[in-house]
Amino acid sequence: MDGCKHWSEVEWLHKTVKNPNIIINGTHSYYSGCFDGPFEKFVVRYLYGVEESSHPETGWTPMWEIDKLIIGDYVQIAAGVKIIMGGNNNHNSRFISSYPFLEPTALQRSYKKAGDTIIGNDVWIGMCSMIMPGVRLGHGVIIAAQSVVTHDVPEYCLVGGNPAKFIRKRFTDDEIKLILELKWWEWSESKINALLPFIQNTQPHQLLAASQEYDQRQ
Numbered sequence: 337m338d339g340c341k342h343w344s345e346v347e348w349l350h351k352t353v354k355n356p357n358i359i360i361n362g363t364h365s366y367y368s369g370c371f372d373g374p375f376e377k378f379v380v381r382y383l384y385g386v387e388e389s390s391h392p393e394t395g396w397t398p399m400w401e402i403d404k405l406i407i408g409d410y411v412q413i414a415a416g417v418k419i420i421m422g423g424n425n426n427h428n429s430r431f432i433s434s435y436p437f438l439e440p441t442a443l444q445r446s447y448k449k450a451g452d453t454i455i456g457n458d459v460w461i462g463m464c465s466m467i468m469p470g471v472r473l474g475h476g477v478i479i480a481a482q483s484v485v486t487h488d489v490p491e492y493c494l495v496g497g498n499p500a501k502f503i504r505k506r507f508t509d510d511e512i513k514l515i516l517e518l519k520w521w522e523w524s525e526s527k528i529n530a531l532l533p534f535i536q537n538t539q540p541h542q543l544l545a546a547s548q549e550y551d552q553r554q
Contacts, residue, residue: 340370343415347375349407355385357402357421362409362457362521371415379413380405383421399443403450403469408457409521414481416464425450425469456491457521465500475516476506491516511540518547 340347346366353360355376372378376386384390384402403422426436428446436446450470455461459473462481467473472488479485480496480503489495492506492515507515520528520535520543527550528535534543 340368343368343370345370349375349411352376355380355383357383357385357404359404359406361407364409365407365411365413367413367417368415375413379417380419380421399440400447400449404452406452406454408455408459408475410458411455412460414461414463414465417461418466419453420466420468421453422450422469462496475521476512478506507540514540514544518544520547523547 347369348363349365349367350360350363352374353376358376358380367375367379369375369378383405384398389396403425405419405421425448426443426446427434428448430448431446436443450468453467453470454472455467456473456475456477458475459477459479461467461473461479462483464481465479465483465485467479468484468486471485473479473485474489474491474493476492477489478494479489479500480494482498483496483500484498485495485500487499489500492512494503494506495501496503505512518540520531523531527547530550531543531546534546537543
């Protein structure tokens with residue numbers, strides 16, 4: 337896929353992502369790539385498994401376990417976003433020099449595993465934001481445009497800035513707990529479509545009541 341031809345188009349990640357180190361859950365997550373290009377080439381940086389790094393003539397054998405990028409369902413990724421992965425983990429800031437000396441033993445010595453980068457369900461990542469290695473974005477998180485996210489973000493929080501800082505919670509603690517218990521992103525397509533007026537609403541308790549009524553009718 338060459339990317340989106342117009343800003344009104346999106347790239348459906350479950351249809352296009354081929355890298356085995358990128359795990360896409362569900363069929364609704366998308367990248368708005370009109371102004372850049374395909375997700376794997378322009379968004380995900382320094383992740384082993386793309387053709388260039390794994391091809392017999394141009395690739396190399398990893399010296400350590402490869403961190404994964406795990407993306408939930410209903411994730412919305414705006415144009416210009418960058419997700420930085422494990423290739424950046426050899427600049428060890430604890431050492432006298434952060435230079436990634438290429439001698440194999442030195443390279444192993446400087447490597448510091450960041451862990452998997454995990455993006456929860458129903459996350460919105462704003463335009464030109466950068467997600468650093470090993471970060472976990474909880475369900476329902478919103479990242480403001482041009483933010484640099486260096487630490488985990490709890491569920492249903494809005495963050496922004498460089499480095500990204502907490503701005504506010506999207507709901508009360510009790511409401512967040514309720515939404516997480518509902519896990520609406522795991523519902524069937526028919527249930528989601530039937531309850532869209534309640535999902536596109538500001539009242540989680542109304543969604544709970546509608547869900548219970550829907551289940552009773554089935």
